[in-house]
Amino acid sequence: MLTSPDLAAHRIAAEPYYRPVGDEIAVFEAAWAHRLPVMLKGPTGCGKTRFVEHMAWRLGRPLITVAAHEDMTAADLAGRFLLDAQGTVWHDGPLTQAVRHGAICYLDEIVEARQDTTVVIHPLTDARRVLPLEKRGELIPAHADFQLVISYNPGYQSAVKDLKESTKQRFIAIDFDYPAPEIEAEIIRREAGVEAGLAATLVAIAACSRRLRGQGLDEGASTRMLIHAGRLASGGVGLETAVNAAIVLPITDDADMRAALRVAINACLP
Amino acid sequence: MLTSPDLAAHRIAAEPYYRPVGDEIAVFEAAWAHRLPVMLKGPTGCGKTRFVEHMAWRLGRPLITVAAHEDMTAADLAGRFLLDAQGTVWHDGPLTQAVRHGAICYLDEIVEARQDTTVVIHPLTDARRVLPLEKRGELIPAHADFQLVISYNPGYQSAVKDLKESTKQRFIAIDFDYPAPEIEAEIIRREAGVEAGLAATLVAIAACSRRLRGQGLDEGASTRMLIHAGRLASGGVGLETAVNAAIVLPITDDADMRAALRVAINACLP
Amino acid sequence: MLTSPDLAAHRIAAEPYYRPVGDEIAVFEAAWAHRLPVMLKGPTGCGKTRFVEHMAWRLGRPLITVAAHEDMTAADLAGRFLLDAQGTVWHDGPLTQAVRHGAICYLDEIVEARQDTTVVIHPLTDARRVLPLEKRGELIPAHADFQLVISYNPGYQSAVKDLKESTKQRFIAIDFDYPAPEIEAEIIRREAGVEAGLAATLVAIAACSRRLRGQGLDEGASTRMLIHAGRLASGGVGLETAVNAAIVLPITDDADMRAALRVAINACLP
Amino acid sequence: MLTSPDLAAHRIAAEPYYRPVGDEIAVFEAAWAHRLPVMLKGPTGCGKTRFVEHMAWRLGRPLITVAAHEDMTAADLAGRFLLDAQGTVWHDGPLTQAVRHGAICYLDEIVEARQDTTVVIHPLTDARRVLPLEKRGELIPAHADFQLVISYNPGYQSAVKDLKESTKQRFIAIDFDYPAPEIEAEIIRREAGVEAGLAATLVAIAACSRRLRGQGLDEGASTRMLIHAGRLASGGVGLETAVNAAIVLPITDDADMRAALRVAINACLP
């Protein structure tokens, strides 16, 4: 067994910096009080992962995070038998560890996973609160402190790849979006270690790029990209080079779009 | 062998709360008398799982539930050989346990499973009442108390994914739908622990959302969602916030649809 | 080895009730005399499985039945190596058992299986009468009493999923359909234990539903469904409820079709 | 090792009956003299398998027959490692046995197999005459008496499933078709054990059905089907019943086509 019951490696020692933008902490705490499953909705890089880390710290629970992908199977969550000198030995997967020992389990971008992964969480998210390990013939009642959190990016979903209604209706939802300008500037100052003027310039640049969403850009610059640009600029590369490397080049390969972005960005530079 | 013959872990100790809405209990009991296979039809979150738990308790039989998914195979139901220090050892799957020891086996959303899963139940659902374990060369006659129950959501089925006629015709069917308003309010009062006025408000909200089904919503709010909203509201979050988090945000990502829903809901709020 | 050479578990002790409708018994016996492979054609629930059980009893041979499905492989029929404390040990599959020990092997809905399953039967169904076990390098001559029987539902086949001409032409065929009214009533009386008037009513109801085949119904009510309805009705549920649960609800989810069926059925009720 | 070097099980003891229809024996013998690979082309049930059995007997070589299918892989032909008490042990596949010990290897309906199966035969069918066992790192020079024969039904091939030009051009081809009437009658007399008049009637019936090929029938009745009908008729079933069971019912499920066939057949009956 590779896991210790206190899940020490999954406890969050220091408070993760998180800047609230609405009533998301109150809603999460009300859901936690009834251990209701929670779904975090919003675009990439806007702070969903940071929020769940913050809440796990705040509630004093270990956090087990799993990034879902389209080749992930139920066994990747629940566990599997591995061959050993003594024969096959069962190894709990990350979800089973969380269920058994009372962690918050965060399934990031759950909709990417194969359907068997989605179904395995059904009996955990209704009145039963059990995890059936079919391969072991075991029915694990969830620890009193177990809670399930998933994330979901509505902009990505298509008709062929979406959560089933019978899955969606099991979750309380909290909406996320990029923070308001002053808040975003505060986050960038703190995370990239830059002074206020540069942070404000980067927020202005982000606003430009986000207005181009749907007009040739799939997404605007995320808060994460602004932090990257801030770090590069504070590392001695010029601001224009930093913004080009951290924002313009990653966001699009289209020459016209890049030119348009640069014009808009130059207008924001000091 | 990980299973004990009395299937103790699968017995239901306390009566699961179930509020009948028609003659479903009489039909199930008549089917049980002849051990006829039963199919429960109806939308998500309307109480099918609770009903089968109630019937298992009422009839005093253990209940083995399996949530089907599109990667489920016959071996997940029937069992498989696992490698052990002594060589390969057979492990009964959940269906085989039910067949051998006389449980009710509930296959939830069977139509999601691969066809070999469907076919494995054929000889159990006609006069033969046997389960052939081809990998073991064993033919298990079903225990006198074995009964098979499956669920099926007609709203989901498409031409490419449906039960074969030769499977459908083996089952007695019972139809489910959301309960009538007074009954639904009674269920919410009991399950969410809220007083009658709030329960009635939530039922009125559900009615609004269900009228939008097919006009931009795939499904209206289920009874389960109303219970979630009740619990959040009783946890100190305001009613509007609770309804937003438990109903509006999970049910749709479309901004116009959300606005329409909120207008309709506000008209129901006290 | 899990199989005993006399295939005791596959012998049919008591005569299975079968009511002949034409010269099918004579044709089967003539095919058996030359051990010619036989294909049973016809819709679901009309008695093909019962017929082959009856013939196996009549001819005094063990019967090994395999329900084919689209994930079935040649190894599921022929056998496979399993790992044991002594290394890998070969386990005969159901077809190999039948070939070695002289059973009738019945492959139900063979067209559902993958093509390798179909091809494995070729050398068994021509002058060679051998089963090559390629994985063992063994060539098994069929026991003198081995015979192969397959079933096939012509209504299901599509251009993409059909038997190859080189497979079809290896079989003698026998056609099945629902029995004539008096015969069907006789079967229902005997199988459901109801009196003649109720049996006649159920046959009249079946006739109504079968006339709707192709006009919104994929199949009409099978003999099996009539027996289910008879059993429910004899169990104390009212006749209308019994017919609804055993016939109307399983056969279609379309509200208009259900209404039409109910009108037609009510006209038949006493 | 399950194979003995003399391939005793694959030697053909008695002369298989084969009635030549042209210069096919001379062409095969000329190809054999140079060990050139041979492809037998023609419809199902016209005698290709019987011909290769006859040639193997005539040339005194063992014959290893493999029926190809779309799930067959190169390993099914070449061999594989199996786990044993001593570790993994190599088992020669049927092609490797033929290559090592000098058999004629007959790959029936090769075009059905996956492409890796086709490619494995390339170095065996040019000047190299070697079989590389990549998994063993072994290069087996073919035994001096090894010859490769494949069959191919031109009527089945489609653009998506055909032999590659680089495969086709490695083979000498021999064309097969149904035999001339007197020859076919002679074959039926001998194989079904019927007298000349009945054989002639069956050949006349075959001619009718073959004229309908492409006008609703995929294939006409093969010689094999006529032999089946002859055997049933000689077993005491009436001739009309025998022809119906052995020819009409297997060949088509279309009611109109069956009626047309029966009219044509009745005109042939004595």
Place this chain on the structure above:
Amino acid sequence: MLTSPDLAAHRIAAEPYYRPVGDEIAVFEAAWAHRLPVMLKGPTGCGKTRFVEHMAWRLGRPLITVAAHEDMTAADLAGRFLLDAQGTVWHDGPLTQAVRHGAICYLDEIVEARQDTTVVIHPLTDARRVLPLEKRGELIPAHADFQLVISYNPGYQSAVKDLKESTKQRFIAIDFDYPAPEIEAEIIRREAGVEAGLAATLVAIAACSRRLRGQGLDEGASTRMLIHAGRLASGGVGLETAVNAAIVLPITDDADMRAALRVAINACLP
């Protein structure tokens, strides 16, 4: 380990007959001097395999040939772990043997292989000249005498199945086509052991068939087919029969095309 370091089984003892048609030997030798990867382009049966055998003999290097196919994986080239009484043991694949011990590795019809096979050769075909065995965590520097040669038939490629630009640009290319008439006749005389007149006739027949390429024929007769026809004819079958079996029947199944070919061929016969 099944491989000896001197790759004795892969050395070519006698000079393989090869008749040059241009500067292909000089180009190959210049590429060899820098160990540049070489791609041989041209239709089936025109001598690419023979050429690479000849060059391996001429340069005194062992030759390891692998025929690619669409189920070939990187592991088939690089090697894999196999289970042994001592645990898992690594077995070098054919490419790894060539890289380690300094052979010419010839990947025939590389474009048929899966993409992982193509990518595995990238670090071998640039300045790095290394083979990473990811499964072993080993980085093998290529032996000084290792060279990679691949073949490619431009006529076969489609948009969906082609080498990536980043693969193509790593290779020097040499074009092949059928040889000029006198050279082809010389090859046939030598390989089929026929006299000059018959060889000339066969070359004339080939010219006819090649003119029909694209007008109903996918490919004309290859040099290989002419050699086959020569061998059959020298084996006592008449020339017309030999040409029919070796060229007409293999090349097309279309009756009209066969008739046209035969008319053209008869005009060439002496």
Place this chain on the structure above:
Amino acid sequence: MLTSPDLAAHRIAAEPYYRPVGDEIAVFEAAWAHRLPVMLKGPTGCGKTRFVEHMAWRLGRPLITVAAHEDMTAADLAGRFLLDAQGTVWHDGPLTQAVRHGAICYLDEIVEARQDTTVVIHPLTDARRVLPLEKRGELIPAHADFQLVISYNPGYQSAVKDLKESTKQRFIAIDFDYPAPEIEAEIIRREAGVEAGLAATLVAIAACSRRLRGQGLDEGASTRMLIHAGRLASGGVGLETAVNAAIVLPITDDADMRAALRVAINACLP
């Protein structure tokens, strides 16, 4: 364990020749200072791999390169359990080695890999800098000197095969293209060992081919191809033959395109 902690085999002993074309070294160094993930964008054969080798040498870090392909899975990067005489033993994959021991990990053409491969790098490329080994239940914090670099060819991407926005936004990007003429000539002189005149001629030829990009050519001649031509020409083959073998034949199979290329090239020859 096959890996030593100092990753000696992955250290680059001698300075790899790299000719800078802009501020790419400064941007990479600024990203390295914060260990920001870097994406190298540009066409095949323009020096991306050489650049990352140069930077690894310059920064004194070991470099672990993995060429991605569409059959690559997360296990190929992260590692897997292998069976040993003592039972299953874990083997770190290349990414895990880099994370544990502080190497630069270069994932070449990452977009070719399956999505699970992409997702495995997410927690390594944000504030967490951890690699979860789900199969081992281990969470590896990245070594302080670990950095992730990926390459990406924008010309290849299609709508169905592209990085997800949530992946792209995690990387700083650096654009690459073919170098300016004088720089490219300098590179060719050095790498192919040819004098300045020939290098200039080859650069002129490259310019011609690159102008044909999008007019029948998918890509123009890369710097790599020019080096190949230089080496062949310096090996005694005439310049025209060298350019034909190294550039014209590999780049296109279209006869008209080849003729056009040759005309353009001849105009460049001295």
